[in-house]
Amino acid sequence: MVRHFQGATALFDxxxxxxxxxxxxxxxxxxxxxxxxxxxGNTTGDGELAxxxxxxGRYLAFNQYLASGQIKLACxxxxxxxxxxxxxxxxxxxxLLARWLPLVFNPGNQNKVKHYLCTLSWPPPAKSLAMAAxxxxxxxxNLAVGxxxxxxxxKRRTNRLSGPLADVLGAILATEVTRGxxxxxxxxxxxxxxxxxxxxxxxxxxxxxxxxxTGGRQLRLDPLRLPSDVVEVFKYVVKPxxxxxGGKLDSAGVMTRFEIWQALKGARLVRGxxxxxxxxxxxxxxxxxxxxxxxxxxxxxxWMDKTYSLVSTRGTWDSRSPGTGSAx
Ligand SMILES: [Zn+2]
Numbered sequence: 001m002v003r004h005f006q007g008a009t010a011l012f013d014x015x016x017x018x019x020x021x022x023x024x025x026x027x028x029x030x031x032x033x034x035x036x037x038x039x040x041g042n043t044t045g046d047g048e049l050a051x052x053x054x055x056x057g058r059y060l061a062f063n064q065y066l067a068s069g070q071i072k073l074a075c076x077x078x079x080x081x082x083x084x085x086x087x088x089x090x091x092x093x094x095x096l097l098a099r100w101l102p103l104v105f106n107p108g109n110q111n112k113v114k115h116y117l118c119t120l121s122w123p124p125p126a127k128s129l130a131m132a133a134x135x136x137x138x139x140x141x142n143l144a145v146g147x148x149x150x151x152x153x154x155k156r157r158t159n160r161l162s163g164p165l166a167d168v169l170g171a172i173l174a175t176e177v178t179r180g181x182x183x184x185x186x187x188x189x190x191x192x193x194x195x196x197x198x199x200x201x202x203x204x205x206x207x208x209x210x211x212x213x214t215g216g217r218q219l220r221l222d223p224l225r226l227p228s229d230v231v232e233v234f235k236y237v238v239k240p241x242x243x244x245x246g247g248k249l250d251s252a253g254v255m256t257r258f259e260i261w262q263a264l265k266g267a268r269l270v271r272g273x274x275x276x277x278x279x280x281x282x283x284x285x286x287x288x289x290x291x292x293x294x295x296x297x298x299x300x301x302x303w304m305d306k307t308y309s310l311v312s313t314r315g316t317w318d319s320r321s322p323g324t325g326s327a328x
Pocket of ligand 1: 087
């Protein structure tokens with residue numbers, strides 16, 4: 001049964017406040033998305049790409065559930081270009097957290113575990129070896145150095161149960177890319193490491209091993225702070241501040257993002273190992289999980305250049321959901 005409401009008057013106050021804040025965030029990201037699309041269109045001449053970005057988030061549909069008052073994003077036309085688009089970067093981060101966080105708290109039914117956050121970086125390969133035959137080749141080669149080193153490190157743990165990761169139960173590796181002032185790429189890994197509570201990981205052994213494999217550079221290993229460090233691991237491939245100097249969007253920052261996207265599009269930038277192996281990471285910009293059988297009001301917003309405006313509401317409910325049919 002479907003009925004039409006006069007307006008969204010059934011919104012609960014507290015949820016309404018949260019939602020207003022949230023919608024303002026969507027609007028801020030959509031504003032950036034429009035500016036990035038315009039800069040890319042002008043700079044690269046790729047009208048198709050600019051149009052795809054500009055169409056992202058033009059309409060957003062939310063479900064407000066009558067029983068709980070919760071408001072969930074149910075539908076949106078996303079571009080899925082998370083390395084370019086702030087709207088999709090935030091959606092990807094949210095989905096990654098929803099997918100991985102429950103596993104971090106319960107990896108393979110191990111009750112007594114502890115976690116570390118490890119940051120691994122490495123020096124770039126010699127210029128003569130980084131043959132920039134195609135756009136993005138230098139970043140791809142640089143990243144491959146780290147990926148190969150990590151695989152070797154993990155293989156030692158898997159094959160011989162030796163090395164600094166011997167006691168590790170599992171690891172989640174997320175890639176982040178920054179660019180130094182000299183223009184050099186600086187890809188690095190944030191690795192969430194999980195191990196039994198009664199075992200320890202030696203930072204000096206890990207540093208020594210990583211140094212042998214990559215030629216050194218920094219390594220940080222700290223006990224994981226929940227949930228802030230986990231959020232940091234999954235947040236972005238490219239930090240929002242890297243869009244321009246001082247956090248202000250400029251064309252150089254946008255072109256940096258464009259180069260990163262050219263180099264890494266299609267790459268798996270978050271991977272699970274050990275007890276986290278096999279977790280799928282597709283569809284990361286899909287809307288939130290919605291309850292298809294619960295009664296809700298559908299709220300459709302349209303982007304109006306500077307803000308989102310409510311353009312349509314519609315009430316639906318299912319007779320199987322008790323106590324929800326009277327909210328009209
Ligand atoms: Zn997008």
